[in-house]
Amino acid sequence: MTATSLVPRPALEPDSTIGILGGGQLGRMLALAAARLGFKCHVFSPSPDSPAFDIVHRVTCADYGDTQALDRFAADVDVVTYEFENVPADTATFLAARVPVLPDPAILATTQDRLVEKNFVAGLGIRTAAFADVASPAHLQAAIERIGRPAVLKTRRFGYDGKGQVTIKNGTDPDAAWREVGGQPCILEAFVPFEREASVVAARGHDGSVECFDVTENEHRDHILKTSRVPAALSDADAAQARRIAETIAQKFGYVGVLAVEMFALRAGELLVNEIAPRVHNSGHWTLDGASVSQFEEHIRAIAGWPLAKPIRHGRVEMTNLIGREVEDYRRYLTMPGVAVHLYGKAAVRPGRKMGHVTRVFEK
Amino acid sequence: MTATSLVPRPALEPDSTIGILGGGQLGRMLALAAARLGFKCHVFSPSPDSPAFDIVHRVTCADYGDTQALDRFAADVDVVTYEFENVPADTATFLAARVPVLPDPAILATTQDRLVEKNFVAGLGIRTAAFADVASPAHLQAAIERIGRPAVLKTRRFGYDGKGQVTIKNGTDPDAAWREVGGQPCILEAFVPFEREASVVAARGHDGSVECFDVTENEHRDHILKTSRVPAALSDADAAQARRIAETIAQKFGYVGVLAVEMFALRAGELLVNEIAPRVHNSGHWTLDGASVSQFEEHIRAIAGWPLAKPIRHGRVEMTNLIGREVEDYRRYLTMPGVAVHLYGKAAVRPGRKMGHVTRVFEK
Numbered sequence: 001m002t003a004t005s006l007v008p009r010p011a012l013e014p015d016s017t018i019g020i021l022g023g024g025q026l027g028r029m030l031a032l033a034a035a036r037l038g039f040k041c042h043v044f045s046p047s048p049d050s051p052a053f054d055i056v057h058r059v060t061c062a063d064y065g066d067t068q069a070l071d072r073f074a075a076d077v078d079v080v081t082y083e084f085e086n087v088p089a090d091t092a093t094f095l096a097a098r099v100p101v102l103p104d105p106a107i108l109a110t111t112q113d114r115l116v117e118k119n120f121v122a123g124l125g126i127r128t129a130a131f132a133d134v135a136s137p138a139h140l141q142a143a144i145e146r147i148g149r150p151a152v153l154k155t156r157r158f159g160y161d162g163k164g165q166v167t168i169k170n171g172t173d174p175d176a177a178w179r180e181v182g183g184q185p186c187i188l189e190a191f192v193p194f195e196r197e198a199s200v201v202a203a204r205g206h207d208g209s210v211e212c213f214d215v216t217e218n219e220h221r222d223h224i225l226k227t228s229r230v231p232a233a234l235s236d237a238d239a240a241q242a243r244r245i246a247e248t249i250a251q252k253f254g255y256v257g258v259l260a261v262e263m264f265a266l267r268a269g270e271l272l273v274n275e276i277a278p279r280v281h282n283s284g285h286w287t288l289d290g291a292s293v294s295q296f297e298e299h300i301r302a303i304a305g306w307p308l309a310k311p312i313r314h315g316r317v318e319m320t321n322l323i324g325r326e327v328e329d330y331r332r333y334l335t336m337p338g339v340a341v342h343l344y345g346k347a348a349v350r351p352g353r354k355m356g357h358v359t360r361v362f363e364k
Numbered sequence: 365m366t367a368t369s370l371v372p373r374p375a376l377e378p379d380s381t382i383g384i385l386g387g388g389q390l391g392r393m394l395a396l397a398a399a400r401l402g403f404k405c406h407v408f409s410p411s412p413d414s415p416a417f418d419i420v421h422r423v424t425c426a427d428y429g430d431t432q433a434l435d436r437f438a439a440d441v442d443v444v445t446y447e448f449e450n451v452p453a454d455t456a457t458f459l460a461a462r463v464p465v466l467p468d469p470a471i472l473a474t475t476q477d478r479l480v481e482k483n484f485v486a487g488l489g490i491r492t493a494a495f496a497d498v499a500s501p502a503h504l505q506a507a508i509e510r511i512g513r514p515a516v517l518k519t520r521r522f523g524y525d526g527k528g529q530v531t532i533k534n535g536t537d538p539d540a541a542w543r544e545v546g547g548q549p550c551i552l553e554a555f556v557p558f559e560r561e562a563s564v565v566a567a568r569g570h571d572g573s574v575e576c577f578d579v580t581e582n583e584h585r586d587h588i589l590k591t592s593r594v595p596a597a598l599s600d601a602d603a604a605q606a607r608r609i610a611e612t613i614a615q616k617f618g619y620v621g622v623l624a625v626e627m628f629a630l631r632a633g634e635l636l637v638n639e640i641a642p643r644v645h646n647s648g649h650w651t652l653d654g655a656s657v658s659q660f661e662e663h664i665r666a667i668a669g670w671p672l673a674k675p676i677r678h679g680r681v682e683m684t685n686l687i688g689r690e691v692e693d694y695r696r697y698l699t700m701p702g703v704a705v706h707l708y709g710k711a712a713v714r715p716g717r718k719m720g721h722v723t724r725v726f727e728k
Contacts, residue, residue, distance in 0.1 A: 014707045035419045038707025054421050055399045307699045314678050335671045343378045343402025364728050
């Protein structure tokens with residue numbers, strides 16, 4: 001899996017074209033960062049109202065299985081990257097045969113499956129919550145006995161923002177829980193009585209160099225990230241440990257680009273890895289206004305074969321997502337000193353949909 | 365000329381479309397700022413390789429006199445703005461009859477003509493270098509006698525980056541100088557033995573509020589801006605005076621958007637206005653990385669009828685233009701701590717062409 005990073009690749013020239021799979025706000029912010037560096041972008045997305053379409057000149061609106069469209073896309077770009085981890089394996093394989101795809105799609109096989117991911121992390125000697133493979137209702141019964149209650153049953157694949165998971169408390173009927181997640185292959189994870197949730201956004205370059213942004217503390221609401229604060233209220237030792245964990249994961253993957261590692265910080269000062277996102281991450285949005293370089297630019301630098309920048313934080317930072325109708329609050333934020341407003345250009349407001357975010361930098 | 369600003373206009377919704385006349389780096393950076401706020405942009409430019417085309421989905425490549433193209437452009441956008449001051453008057457008039465154009469094109473009549481501009485500034489009681497109207501070789505002779513040597517002969521219209529001007533020293537033949545500027549209507553300005561050049565970038569909103577960025581000190585090379593430093597090495601009193609001058613000009617114009625006022629700071633602590641740029645300005649590029657809000661976002665906020673933001677500077681800042689082949693140095697800057705690299709996506713490198721810039725923020 002590390003082969004990709006060992007092949008020296010010439011750095012892209014500034015007038016090169018970067019292909020981005022996915023047209024949501026992450027693709028949009030990646031393309032904006034690429035534009036600052038002189039790159040052109042071509043966004044590929046099946047959704048005609050993709051927010052990223054509005055800010056690039058070349059777009060392909062087609063299904064991820066449309067090999068003709070993928071072929072033309074591959075021919076037009078110098079490198080392909082993606083804004084989300086659920087890129088279909090066939091799409092990634094098809095493209096990788098034609099043009100460099102970074103980060104290496106082989107990594108997706110690990111991060112698309114919670115069980116494989118947890119085994120990978122545990123195999124690095126990094127702690128996670130106790131977990132068990134749940135392939136059937138019978139497995140679930142045994143897993144609950146081993147792990148205890150409360151525990152969380154999660155589908156192995158395609159879960160995000162709390163979708164595809166159910167908490168098994170005292171009194172929860174395992175069969176009902178199994179039905180609720182759709183009877184798919186699952187993982188059961190021990191419920192972690194964490195004190196705080198934290199994440200590390202890390203970039204790794206072609207040359208194996210790693211730059212970590214400061215550890216971010218995250219608050220979720222209805223399983224969706226609501227607020228990130230930097231720096232996280234961790235001891236220096238814990239913060240250093242969190243960064244080491246992210247760096248270890250990036251190195252073991254032979255990763256090229258930005259990834260995020262979500263962690264639980266326990267009372268005892270222990271860190272457990274919750275999950276890995278092989279992409280730019282919502283908990284790194286504060287870097288756009290709060291640091292000398294953003295996670296989006298670091299990702300573009302990495303996949304272009306350019307050197308990473310050393311991030312310097314401007315001060316204490318707080319990022320708040322505008323979810324659903326909260327986006328209507330943007331006017332209020334526009335007048336708050338030190339606050340930057342970001343709107344994603346999404347036409348339709350839906351409950352739970354990330355419509356924008358605001359960042360407040362408390363200057364040193 | 366102030367009528368525009370007195371008409372209350374509803375603020376644009378975030379999914380509105382902003383039309384930008386001109387597709388150079390200023391249009392490009394305006395469009396990137398608009399994208400952060402959720403706006404769509406449509407760029408109109410006669411040049412097929414306009415850098416701003418690459419980062420917007422809707423473009424019109426047509427002559428500024430193409431009324432059919434202008435008509436379609438006007439119908440597609442909610443407001444029109446421009447990246448340069450030499451928008452043909454007919455173009456502005458044609459568009460203004462169809463869609464709001466901001467800043468008010470009437471202001472261009474002042475800023476497109478050095479003589480009218482100087483008279484406007486002087487009429488506000490703001491000091492300029494001594495100047496004289498030069499309509500013929502005979503006028504030139506008289507003007508030289510009045511103003512003395514050295515002096516600078518400048519065409520009244522369409523000069524930028526030192527184009528259309530010649531210095532009249534001891535021994536310079538006035539007739540030769542007159543021929544050198546093409547025998548056009550000119551202005552003769554006394555040569556100012558300035559200690560430093562400074563500029564103020566100021567934004568004025570619909571509501572008459574003004575926000576000035578910190579005074580910037582500028583160094584030119586071959587008449588092209590090479591380096592800007594913030595804050596300028598001026599006394600607090602002089603800096604406050606510079607900001608007052610910019611604010612006065614913005615208010616008297618009934619301006620909506622960002623303008624820049626270039627000034628000479630004399631040894632005696634006196635400030636003379638050199639010229640007004642009715643647009644975002646190269647000496648404000650540092651705001652992208654060095655402040656809580658950029659000049660580009662302030663301009664977009666203003667023309668959208670949104671409130672201005674109060675700019676907070678992150679520290680001492682230095683911006684350096686990458687001109688012509690200097691752009692090849694970008695690799696060196698990529699590895700310098702605290703340095704942000706901006707490349708404009710221009711394919712052809714030409715001597716004197718602004719290809720990008722780098723900003724270094726020295727954190728507080």
